[in-house]
Amino acid sequence: MLGLMQDWPLLCHRIIDHAAKVHSGREVVTRSVEGPIHRTNYAEIRGRALKLAQRLDRQGIKLGDRVATIAWNTWRHLEAWYGIMGIGAVCHTVNPRLFPDQIAWIINHAEDRIVMTDITFIPILEKIADRLPSVERYIVLTDKVHMPQTALKNAVPYEDWIAEADGDFTWKTFDENTAAAMCYTSGTTGNPKGVVYSHRSNVLHSMIVNSADALGAASKDTMLPMVPLFHANSWGIAFSAPSMGTKLVMPGAKLDGASVYELLSSEKVTFTAGVPTVWLMLLQHMETNNLRLPDLKVVICGGSAAPRSVIKAFDDMGIEVRHSWGMTEMSSRGTAGALQGKFSHLKGDAKLDRLQMQGYAPFMVEMKITDDAGNELPWDGTTPGRLKVRGPAISGAYYRVNDNILDGEGFFDTGDVATLDEYGYVRITDRSKDVIKSGGEWISSIDLENLAVEHPKVAEAAVIGIHHPKWGERPLLILQVRKGESATREEILGFMDGKIAKWWMPDDVAFVDSIPHTATGKILKTALREQFRGYSFPNAAA
Amino acid sequence: MLGLMQDWPLLCHRIIDHAAKVHSGREVVTRSVEGPIHRTNYAEIRGRALKLAQRLDRQGIKLGDRVATIAWNTWRHLEAWYGIMGIGAVCHTVNPRLFPDQIAWIINHAEDRIVMTDITFIPILEKIADRLPSVERYIVLTDKVHMPQTALKNAVPYEDWIAEADGDFTWKTFDENTAAAMCYTSGTTGNPKGVVYSHRSNVLHSMIVNSADALGAASKDTMLPMVPLFHANSWGIAFSAPSMGTKLVMPGAKLDGASVYELLSSEKVTFTAGVPTVWLMLLQHMETNNLRLPDLKVVICGGSAAPRSVIKAFDDMGIEVRHSWGMTEMSSRGTAGALQGKFSHLKGDAKLDRLQMQGYAPFMVEMKITDDAGNELPWDGTTPGRLKVRGPAISGAYYRVNDNILDGEGFFDTGDVATLDEYGYVRITDRSKDVIKSGGEWISSIDLENLAVEHPKVAEAAVIGIHHPKWGERPLLILQVRKGESATREEILGFMDGKIAKWWMPDDVAFVDSIPHTATGKILKTALREQFRGYSFPNAAA
Ligand SMILES: Nc1ncnc2c1ncn2[C@@H]1O[C@H](COP(=O)(O)OP(=O)(O)OP(=O)(O)O)[C@@H](O)[C@H]1O
Ligand SMILES: Nc1ncnc2c1ncn2[C@@H]1O[C@H](COP(=O)(O)OP(=O)(O)OP(=O)(O)O)[C@@H](O)[C@H]1O
Ligand SMILES: [Mg+2]
Ligand SMILES: [Mg+2]
Structure with a gap:
């Protein structure tokens, strides 16, 4: 016996339809790549997304064709998402911070037919364009006035291109399991792998994000996604915000502390989400200039382990910080670190201990x-x-x-x-690839890193396992110290001593000028392992 | 091209699995029908629901078979929902406040094989049992000690019955479009109609309810559903609360102001939901005894138009009241009256005007x-x-x-x-059946009723259209005055004069001892129209 409810497929563009109808005037504010602050709203975003859809359709882009975007968080990028998905094409977000070779590999692997790009990334694309046979034309996310000279094939400014359509167009309909978007993983442990989201998975994921403990912004809230649209499905925010009618503030190309603070403050942002690195920059700017953010209620911190200092800094300001764990393969939400009722009374270190965990799974995970x-x-x-x-x-x-x-x-x-x-x-x-197996037991590299960065002289820490004749593997602590500081092995190990099990203590400390990162700001341990390939512990003489 | 995400059907019992795993110790507190307060948690609820599922399975209840419940909001009723749905049977919630004839008609129409009932409703069932040929046995939601003598076929106490199963059982799996539950409409405009929910629709609806502007309770919140599990799918709360890990407080059979206040207060309830009638009772009890509810944050008021006085009373206490409109056919959520950003600064009458509207549609409506x-x-x-x-x-x-x-x-x-x-x-x-068409234009009966009940002497008001030779139809205002009060036609019309368009003014006022209601507490206009069938307006002489 089947239920007798309506057959209403879960399609991404229904989200922007809803926003345009019920929250039509709700603003989307962008620090444009060209410079000035730009203001639009959900009704306009939908209208322009429809024009894009119509123009893509006229271009011969069909169900299942891939269209790439290499772009900052802006209103145009958001329009591109809905316009592409609304005809059943697949929106492939490319991370511009990858190495050019990786970008070329990804575009070829996805066989993108069109690439939509910000002005910023034209130089990168020009360098690899002759290796991208599937790409038929480049759309530059700007207007005629700001359009640079470029050799990119059939390049045209976005504004001119969509102006060729009148917007008298209706979305296509199709099965909810149709591919909507693609995103390659960050390439931390190897080559990026292609994840293909469906309309269904995107809509369901946005509903997860909308629940109270995950994100739970309301229509009266204002959300600034520091996480880029090209990082792990924008953590669902490109869908969840319009689905709730939440005002969106898009930071464009400027992610430094001062620029972000300015937007958070002037637009009275209440929710924001991003990786630890951007919060470190923001917090430093705020501390230096003695600034406050009285409107900010919730900060989502994820993508890699959140340092205790970041959690404490927000918590001290009375801002709820939720440590989230997720993956490109999880659309991205895996957990959120809201405090369950049992823990909501916690204070001080006990509270920070709980907040530093990655939280718990929402329903559907x-x-x-x-x-x-x-x-x-x-x-x-x-x-x-x-x-x-x-x-x-x-x-x-x-x-x-x-x-x-x-x-x-x-x-x-x-x-x-x-x-x-x-x-x-x-x-x-x-x-699992970074785990250090010492005498058959696992040592957590993240725990050691978390502890080491609590030392005031340490800017960043990475721990890798190095072969040890007796134990199999032992931890090597690799440190980058803060600008202007210097530190000794003994100083650091002395600081760590007593705070972890004796047998977890790193066997040595190495100081480096800088720790290598992936395109999404994670520590690139593959590179570190390469760098320390010849290393052996002073105590390793058999 | 299809997405490459996992195939994970949306099944109701996955909600209780989630709650039992991630929020295992989260309490479900009930004022039991037998009297005392009963405490359990989501892990236990799931364990017992599995026993019920196993016992039903052994009884030969199969995919698509209907199992009825006629019961108050208790932990056992909640277990019954999950246990029945978890084997693909259909949980048919029957409203015990319907006339016995309607109950019989509904059970026969659904062809329920088993009826699970609270002690309370045994007398009703005994009266109609010989007219219920499809029912094979009755399960009484109690234990052996409290089991009354009854002639009901194969009647057995629930606790004994599920004790025959050991709980070593796994849920069945099936397509997400499989029927999960049935609920008949309230019968306000005619005979109740059977609505059949699917697993998919129930899960999606619970996600709507979990979003901030609809309900949006968190795991640290405590929810008291005044709305019965048998009323319009319990407004989704039987699913949304466990899916978030929200603590549940179940009022059992006692819905009077004092009992409800006691639970709201002692369990520190933060969210509650119910029809205007129960709020009127609660508010009167609180006013009389000068009581406060400092923990209560959100009250959902729906099922029929919320009187302004109810909205104002909660708002004055700093409690957010959200006026919701919905239907059995909508699972039930149609709208919620959270204030959008644009309106969150409103004060006084402007705020009440906005809150008295029924709110706006969430995504997916x-x-x-x-x-x-x-x-x-x-x-x-x-x-x-x-x-x-x-x-x-x-x-x-x-x-x-x-x-x-x-x-x-x-x-x-x-x-x-x-x-x-x-x-x-x-x-x-x-x-649409109650609309009054005067000279080709529509007059809103709800607007007139809302205005009339603002008069201090009026307890309840109903407006119906009566034939008028000149205008086609004109409004008749039917009033029940407060206990101990009396009022005149002129007094009431004088109060209304100037507050509505002249041509909306009722042509006459009739005073009655009591206004008839449906099983869910709505004004039964069909009965009023019957009662005033012979009536003609004093001014209607052609
Ligand atoms: N809050 C967090 N704490 C610790 N680690 C996290 C957190 N959030 C994300 N991560 C790490 O990031 C991973 C997901 O990142 P992403 O999908 O961007 O690609 P990647 O795993 O870094 O790259 P690749 O899969 O290509 O090696 C997780 O598997 C986890 O290792
Ligand atoms: N907040 C509200 N304000 C006004 N009316 C409401 C509100 N909430 C619900 N209603 C009314 O209740 C109806 C839904 O009620 P329900 O599904 O319980 O059955 P019913 O419509 O009363 O009965 P039937 O369909 O059998 O005549 C809505 O169609 C609407 O008329
Ligand atoms: Mg990965
Ligand atoms: Mg109805």
């Missing part, structure tokens, strides 16, 4: 941890295991990769190692 | 208003039209009724008449 053989491990808060996940907005396969990536129960291995406690709180202790 | 011929009418805040809706949690057909209930665009006619403004705010002015 199922979790388990297992040993290497796939046996489930207990949720006791101490046993680390491979974290595996299941849900309707989680990858079941990579694009053009035939491997089965699900286990017998349909769970996807995140590649992360974590503990889970009885309240469902996750603590990410490592990537 | 599409709306239009049309004239009788189906032409769309403008969202100008003044033009009333037939309100039509579309979405994945809205009925596409009634159970065992062959009529097509959708228009050419797939919209369902709500039977309500409303205005929509440019911000999407709905104002319900009438049922």
Whole structure:
């Protein structure tokens, strides 16, 4: 017996239809790439997205064709998402911070037919354009006045191009499992892998994000996504904000502390989301200039482990900081670190301890941890295991990769190692590729890094496992000190001593000028392992 | 091209799985029908629901079979929902306040195989049992100690019955469009009609309810649903609360002001939801005893138009009151009256005016208003039209009724008449069957009723259209005055004069001892029209 409810497929463009109807005048404010602040609203965004859809359709872009965007967070980029998806084409967001070779590889792998780009990235594209045979034309996200000279094939300013359409167009309809978007992973552990979102998964994910403990912004709220539209599906914000009628503030190309503070403050932003690096920049700017953000209520911090100092700084200002863990493959939301009722009374270090965990899974994200053989491990808060996940907005396969990536129960291995406690709180202790196995036991590199950066002289810390004749592997602590500071091995190890189990203490400390990062700001341990390939511990003489 | 995300059907029992895993210790507190306060949690609820599922399965209850519940809001009733749905059977909630004949008609129409009932309703069932051929056995939601003597076929106490199962059972899996539950409409305008929810529609609806402007409770919140599980899908709360890990407080059989206040206060409830009648009782109790509810943050008021006095009373206490409109056919959420950013600064009467509207549609509820011929009418805040809706949690057909209930665009006619403004705010002015057509123009009976009840002597007001030789129809105002009061026609009309258009003024006022209500507390205008069938206006002499 079937239910007798309406057949209403979950399609992304229905979100912008809703916003344009019920929250038509709600603003989308952008620091434009060209410079000035630009203001529009959801009704206009939809109208222009329809023009784009019509123009793409006339160009012969069909269901399933890939259209790439390489662009900052702006209103035009948002229009591009809805315009592309609204005809059943696939919006492929490309991360401009990848190496040019990686960008070329990704565009070719996706076989993008059109590339929509900000002015900023024209030089990169010009360098690789002759290696991109599938690309038929480039749309530059600007107007005629700001259009630079470029050799890119059939390049045309976005504003002129969509002006060729009159907007008298209706979205296409299709099955909700149709591909809507593609995003490649950050390439931290190897080459980026192609994740293909469906309309259904995007809509369901936006509903997860809209729930109170995940993000839960209301229509009266104002959201500034520091997380780029090209990073892991923009953490769902490009869908969740219009679906609720939340005002959007787009930071464009300027992500430095001063620029971000200015927008947060002048637009009275109440919710924001981004990686730890941008919060470090913002907090430093605020501290130096003794600034406050009285309207800001919630900061989502994710993408890599949030330093305790960042959590404490926001918490001290009375701003709720939610540490989130997620992946490109999870659309991106895996957890959110809201405090459950049981913990809402916590204060001081106990509170920070809880906030520094990665939070717990929302409904629609199922979790388990297992040993290497796939046996489930207990949720006791101490046993680390491979974290595996299941849900309707989680990858079941990579694009053009035939491997089965699900286990017998349909769970996807995140590649992360974590503990889970009885309240469902996750603590990410490592990537399984970064885990240090000493005498058969696991040492968490993230825990060591978190502790080391608490030392006032340390700017950033990375721990890698180095072969040890007796223990198999032992931790090497690699440090970048703060500008103008210098530190010694003994000073740092002395600071750490007593705060962790004795056998976790790094066997050595190496100081480097800078720690290498991925395109999304994570520590690139593959590069560090390469760099320290010849290294052996002073105490390693067999 | 399809997305490459996991195939994870939206199934109701996955909600209780999530709650039992991530919010296992979160409490469900009930004022039990037997008397004492009962405490359990989501992990236990799931364990017992699994036992019920196993026991039903052993009884031969199969996919698609209907199992009825006639019960108050208790933990056992909640277990029954998940246990029944978890094997693909259909949980048919029956409203015990219907006339016995209606109850019999509904149970027969649904062909329920099992009836699960509270002690309270045994006498009603005993009266109609010999007319219920499809029912094979009765499960009484109590334990052996409290089990009354009854002639009901194969009657057994719930606790004994589920104790026959050991709970070593796994939910069945099936397509997400499988029927999960049934609920008949309230029978305000005719005979109740059978609405059949699917697993998909229930899960999607719970996600709507979880969004900030609809309900948006967090895991740290405590929710007391005054709305019964048998009323319009419990407004989604039986799903939304466990999906978020929100603590639940169940009022059982005691809905009077004192009992409800006691629970709201002692359990520090933060969210609650119910029909205007229960709020009137609560507010009167609080006023009489000079009480406060410092923990309560949000009150949802829906099911029929919320009196301004109720809205004002909560607002004066600093409690956010959200006026919601919905229907059994909408699972039930149609709108919620949170204040959009544009209106959040409002004060005094301007604020009350906005709060008294029925709010706006969340994402996944599409709306239009049309004239009788189906032409769309403008969202100008003044033009009333037939309100039509579309979405994945809205009925596409009634159970065992062959009529097509959708228009050419797939919209369902709500039977309500409303205005929509440019911000999407709905104002319900009438049922289309209750609309008064005077000289070709519509007069809103709800507006007249709202105004009349503002008179201090008036307890309740109903307006019906009575034939008029000149105008076609004119409004008759029917009043029930407060206990101990008496009022005159002139007094009331004088009070209304100047507050509405002259031609809206009722042509006469009739005083009655009591205004008849439906099983869900709505004014039963069909009965009033019957009662005033012979009436003609004093001014109606042709
Ligand atoms: N809050 C967090 N704390 C710790 N680690 C996090 C957090 N959020 C995200 N991560 C890390 O980021 C990963 C997901 O990142 P993303 O999808 O951008 O690509 P990547 O895993 O870095 O790259 P690749 O999969 O190509 O190696 C997670 O698997 C996890 O290792
Ligand atoms: N906030 C509200 N303001 C005004 N009317 C409301 C409100 N909420 C619900 N209603 C009325 O209740 C109706 C839905 O009620 P329900 O589904 O319980 O059955 P019913 O419509 O009363 O009965 P039937 O359909 O059998 O005649 C709506 O169509 C509307 O007329
Ligand atoms: Mg990864
Ligand atoms: Mg109805």
